[in-house]
Amino acid sequence: MKGNAAFSVFVILFLFLPPVLIAQWQQTNGPGGRQVNAIVYDGTRFLAGTAGGVFLFGTDSAWQPRNAGLTNTFVNALIVKDSLRFAGTNGGVFVYTDIGANWASVNNGLGTLDVRAFARIGTSLFAGTLDGVYRTTNNGGNWVAADSGLVFPKIQCLATSGTTLFVGTAGSGVYRSTNLGVTWTSATNGIAGGDVTSLSVIGTTLFAGTGNRGVYRSTNNGTNWAQINSGLTDTLIFSLAVSGTNLIAGTYSNCFRSSNNGASWTSIDAGLPNSNLLAIAFSGADLFAGTRNGAFVLPGGGTIWRSVNSGLSSSDVITLAVRTPTQIFAGAYGEGVFYSTNTGLDWNQVNGDSLTNLNATSFVFNGTNTYASTRAGIFLSTNNGGNWLARNTGLANTDIAALTQVGTILLAGTNGSGIYRSTNNGTNWTAVNTGLTPRSMTSFVVVGTTVYAGALSGGVNRSTNNGTNWASVSTGMVNNDVLSLAALGTILFAGTGAGVYRSTNSGANWILANNGLPSPSNTYALAVSGSNVFAATDNGVFSTFNNGNSWSPVNSGLTTPRIFSLVVAGSYVLAGSQGGGVWRRPLIEVIVGVEENTGNPPASFVLEQNYPNPFNPNTEIKYQISEVSHVMLKVFDVLGREVATLVNEAKASGEYEIQFDARDVSSGVYFYKLVAGSFAQTKKMVLIR
Numbered sequence: 001m002k003g004n005a006a007f008s009v010f011v012i013l014f015l016f017l018p019p020v021l022i023a024q025w026q027q028t029n030g031p032g033g034r035q036v037n038a039i040v041y042d043g044t045r046f047l048a049g050t051a052g053g054v055f056l057f058g059t060d061s062a063w064q065p066r067n068a069g070l071t072n073t074f075v076n077a078l079i080v081k082d083s084l085r086f087a088g089t090n091g092g093v094f095v096y097t098d099i100g101a102n103w104a105s106v107n108n109g110l111g112t113l114d115v116r117a118f119a120r121i122g123t124s125l126f127a128g129t130l131d132g133v134y135r136t137t138n139n140g141g142n143w144v145a146a147d148s149g150l151v152f153p154k155i156q157c158l159a160t161s162g163t164t165l166f167v168g169t170a171g172s173g174v175y176r177s178t179n180l181g182v183t184w185t186s187a188t189n190g191i192a193g194g195d196v197t198s199l200s201v202i203g204t205t206l207f208a209g210t211g212n213r214g215v216y217r218s219t220n221n222g223t224n225w226a227q228i229n230s231g232l233t234d235t236l237i238f239s240l241a242v243s244g245t246n247l248i249a250g251t252y253s254n255c256f257r258s259s260n261n262g263a264s265w266t267s268i269d270a271g272l273p274n275s276n277l278l279a280i281a282f283s284g285a286d287l288f289a290g291t292r293n294g295a296f297v298l299p300g301g302g303t304i305w306r307s308v309n310s311g312l313s314s315s316d317v318i319t320l321a322v323r324t325p326t327q328i329f330a331g332a333y334g335e336g337v338f339y340s341t342n343t344g345l346d347w348n349q350v351n352g353d354s355l356t357n358l359n360a361t362s363f364v365f366n367g368t369n370t371y372a373s374t375r376a377g378i379f380l381s382t383n384n385g386g387n388w389l390a391r392n393t394g395l396a397n398t399d400i401a402a403l404t405q406v407g408t409i410l411l412a413g414t415n416g417s418g419i420y421r422s423t424n425n426g427t428n429w430t431a432v433n434t435g436l437t438p439r440s441m442t443s444f445v446v447v448g449t450t451v452y453a454g455a456l457s458g459g460v461n462r463s464t465n466n467g468t469n470w471a472s473v474s475t476g477m478v479n480n481d482v483l484s485l486a487a488l489g490t491i492l493f494a495g496t497g498a499g500v501y502r503s504t505n506s507g508a509n510w511i512l513a514n515n516g517l518p519s520p521s522n523t524y525a526l527a528v529s530g531s532n533v534f535a536a537t538d539n540g541v542f543s544t545f546n547n548g549n550s551w552s553p554v555n556s557g558l559t560t561p562r563i564f565s566l567v568v569a570g571s572y573v574l575a576g577s578q579g580g581g582v583w584r585r586p587l588i589e590v591i592v593g594v595e596e597n598t599g600n601p602p603a604s605f606v607l608e609q610n611y612p613n614p615f616n617p618n619t620e621i622k623y624q625i626s627e628v629s630h631v632m633l634k635v636f637d638v639l640g641r642e643v644a645t646l647v648n649e650a651k652a653s654g655e656y657e658i659q660f661d662a663r664d665v666s667s668g669v670y671f672y673k674l675v676a677g678s679f680a681q682t683k684k685m686v687l688i689r
Helices: none
Strands: 036-041 044-051 053-057 061-064 076-079 085-088 092-096 115-121 124-130 132-136 155-161 164-170 173-176 196-202 207-208 214-218 238-242 248-249 255-260 276-285 288-290 296-300 317-322 326-333 336-340 361-365 368-373 376-379 401-406 409-414 417-420 441-447 450-455 460-461 481-489 492-496 499-502 523-529 532-537 540-544 561-570 573-579 582-586 619-624 627-635 642-651 654-660 668-674 680-685
Touching: 036 288, 036 296, 044 085, 053 076, 076 124, 085 115, 085 248, 115 155, 115 627, 124 368, 132 155, 132 499, 155 481, 173 582, 207 238, 207 336, 214 238, 255 654, 317 361, 317 573, 317 642, 326 361, 326 368, 326 561, 368 401, 376 401, 401 499, 401 680, 409 441, 409 450, 450 481, 460 481, 460 492, 492 532, 523 573, 532 561, 532 573, 540 561, 582 619, 642 654
Parallel strands: 036 076, 036 276, 076 115, 155 196, 238 276, 317 561, 361 401, 401 441, 441 481, 481 523, 523 561
Antiparallel strands: 036 044, 044 053, 053 061, 076 085, 085 092, 115 124, 124 132, 155 164, 164 173, 196 207, 207 214, 238 248, 248 255, 276 288, 288 296, 317 326, 326 336, 361 368, 368 376, 401 409, 409 417, 441 450, 450 460, 481 492, 492 499, 523 532, 532 540, 561 573, 573 582, 619 654, 627 642, 627 668, 668 680
């Protein structure tokens, strides 16, 4: 950790409190997060110094920006001195006194404004910069140089042991001062290379982390150093932290623990992204890490890190895809692939070692196979992103914008070279562009066996033979920059650079369906649930329940209005934003046209016996809902295989009935199951021919 290496014991129990649920969009715990360079506990709560300013961890278990007055937001170091908090940035030192107050610049006397580290001895505060060490005794009112004897004053870290001050430099090792920085002497004997990135202290034992040389230890106040790298497989050290007898080293791609003063090291990286560990701190037995992809916590006694990035995420989430109602994949620009197993609440980066391009644009699932398209080809994973294999044979252009599948056939839309098809799980690809012009593809939607493809400056193209031939179906589109496609039954929707178009005749004709949408506004993504369609725009999320005749904004709580991706997963809508990661909201809060029953709603949930029973081939199923809920009514055979989905949408309180047409089903015993909120009930019915 770049900062005072005499680490305090922090209290972060509130990190593990569940988030407060309110009726609006909630930012999820990622994917990814801002680069966290420093972390400090101010006696009440945590402050994180990031590449995008200072963030405060609030009681709602989310990070909140605290940047008023902070004219440079690349924060390298933080320290607390009495009631003051200091931030060292690429633009100098800033200070504030109260939560919510403005930061004030305190740079008088600093020779350079690139501040990398802090330390404190009594009333003296020290700042390590790229031009040496500076000291203030009046809380930054004035700074004086304190670098006499520093041969190479490019400071990377500071630490204190009693009244002795140590600095780590980029090139000349460690220096020691016993007179508050008035003079310095070299204390580098035994350290090779001289690039000291971090310092830490346990009692009178000093530890130094270095660039590519691992960790060194001194038991005589820095006079001599010994290398201690047994078990340390990554020797590029970014940060060190201590708690009791535990010493933690954050490296270029890993995290290591030693419980014997560095004599041996053990990797503790499960759940961490393959990312630089820039800052480490303890809270009792819990371990906190700041990385280039946000903040992570390893609970005491635990073996798997979890991200704590709600409010901290700065990712541009270009695409979202649903494998199951709880399993979601996200593609973040420049960060690769993320995977959630709890409907987007938490995210783990799953790039493995072989995802060579980190700009994922779309996903397709087929059994255990996950296909990811990127700006440099297509990749296949059979273990939810644990490993990836390139699948690009035959692709003359590997800049892939979209993927889809029709049965077992895969189609890939490229940026400039049209569409490619694979009939063997992506092993080989063949161009299928007959009739297709132009060829900068953006999106697909499949209706039955018909494929629709959207293109920039090309409108919509249609294929009824798995891509062998294409025909333009864009009549009526004034703006033919198609960014997204969706289907509600047989009704098609196209999101363009000028809003949404609708077709009710398989794309033969299109009409603008923009009433209520902001203009102008790009429609980057479309999602469908029941009779509702959702649109992701430059101005947030909009919903329609009447096929686009009118749209309503559903943006309460959404602070990053440009939305690139949308999916419906179970009872939630998830939105991928520009600069804010993924947001989530209960589906029943954003559907339009579903309201609470204003009469006398049923007092309970009820699933009635179908009538007639036995039946042939039609029967009626009645049920009642006591409150607005997402309702699912399915039919299963005696082996538990799904036969039909009769209802899968949000419903207002009331009584409902639906027909089950079993003309294509064989005679036998069947079960129908109603799930509405926490209510679930199953009944039996018999089909007799």
